[in-house]
Amino acid sequence: MLGKFITFIFIPEKTGAIKRLKVSFRSLLLVSFLLVLLFSLWGWVVYDYVSIRTGLIDLEENQKHYDEAESRIKEFDQRYAATQVYFDHLNGLYLKLKRLTSQTFESKPSLELDETTQASTLAKAKEKGILEVISSDLSEADQDKKAIENRFLQLMDFFKETSNPMKRVPQGWPVRGYVTNEFGMLHDAFTGQARPQHGVIIATKALTFLTAPADGIVQYAGEDEYFGELIVMDHANGIQTRYGFVSNLQIEPGQVVRRGQEMGQILNTPRTTGPQLYYEVTFNAVPQNPIKYINPLQLVD
Structure with missing residues (x-):
């Protein structure tokens, strides 16, 4: 072949x-x-x-992609450095405010994340990428830090004010109504037990607005085990006022509130027998009878 x-x-x-x-x-x-x-x-x-x-x-x-990521990381680094400088600035304002008021502020909140927040952050990082999570966190920090600085400056301006000091002394009724439980002892309507009553109970109509009886700073505004939603105000003169059984809060902690400003509304809650406000006044941590700070002529039935 x-x-x-x-x-x-x-x-x-x-x-x-x-x-x-x-x-x-x-x-x-x-x-x-x-x-x-x-x-x-x-x-x-x-x-x-x-x-x-x-x-x-x-x-x-x-x-x-690497160059873009490297550029973003450098940007993040610069923003982190700027944020750190900003936080140092805020810390300086915090110390000035502390010296100005001669008060001991509560310890700063921990920056550690709880397990739920950590799990949520990890899930977002896996879904969107770690750089997107960092970018989102930095954007939120940028939005918050200016508001925090403005709040500090408002507080410093409040403590530096030389206007009429009587504006910081509670006067008048925080809500329109009448006193149903006076200062002293209270018989609880639910338990039937007697206990000390450091304030007064003012009955009022539903949806009545709660107004500040004096200029002050909101120290706390949120949930309370007994009062439901509670507001605590410091008037920077040794006087502190507390407002319990409040709904629809319109203020937040750290906010400067002026006399007559609306802070919330009074509604009927599971903790009360009807729409009512708990009003308490203390001077240097000693409970005072709120009636002394109320003008009886302003009482409205």
Whole structure:
């Protein structure tokens, strides 16, 4: 079989001699093998070139993402540094306010995250990426820090005020109504037990607005185990007032409140027998009878 020959005959279109090409079968197989090998090598080169080119495109894309990430990380680093400087500034304001008021403030809240917050942050990081979570946290910090500084400055301005000091002494009724339980002892309507009553209970109509009887700073505004929602105000003169059974709070801790400003509403709650306000006044931590600070002529039935 390999010793046979194949003859190729070339016949011209016009006049001319007929040409014959005699090729052995072995040579034809060798030429065919070489052609197949050549085309295979050419195909491998093309494939390798395409693979390398694709890899270069991916590498360029990855380099682009890396550069963007590096740029964002540098931006985050600068923002973190600026935030740290800002917090140092706020800490300075805090110390000035502490010296100005000669008061011992409550310890600052811990910055440690609880397990629920950590789990939520990790879930967001897996879903959106750690850089997106960092960017979101920094944006929230940027929004909060200016408000905190403004609150500190308001507090400092409040303590520096030289206006009429009587504005910080409670006067008038915080709500329109009448006293149902006076200062002294109280018989609890639910338990029937007698206990000390450091304030008064003022019955009123539902949806009545609670107004501040004096200028002051909100120390606490939120949930209380006994009073439901409770407001505690410091008037920066040794006087502190407390307001219990309040709903729809319109103020927040650290806010400067002026006399006559609405702080919430009085509603009927599961903790009360009807719409009523608990009103307490203390001077240097000693309970005072709130009636002394109320003008009886302003009583409205």
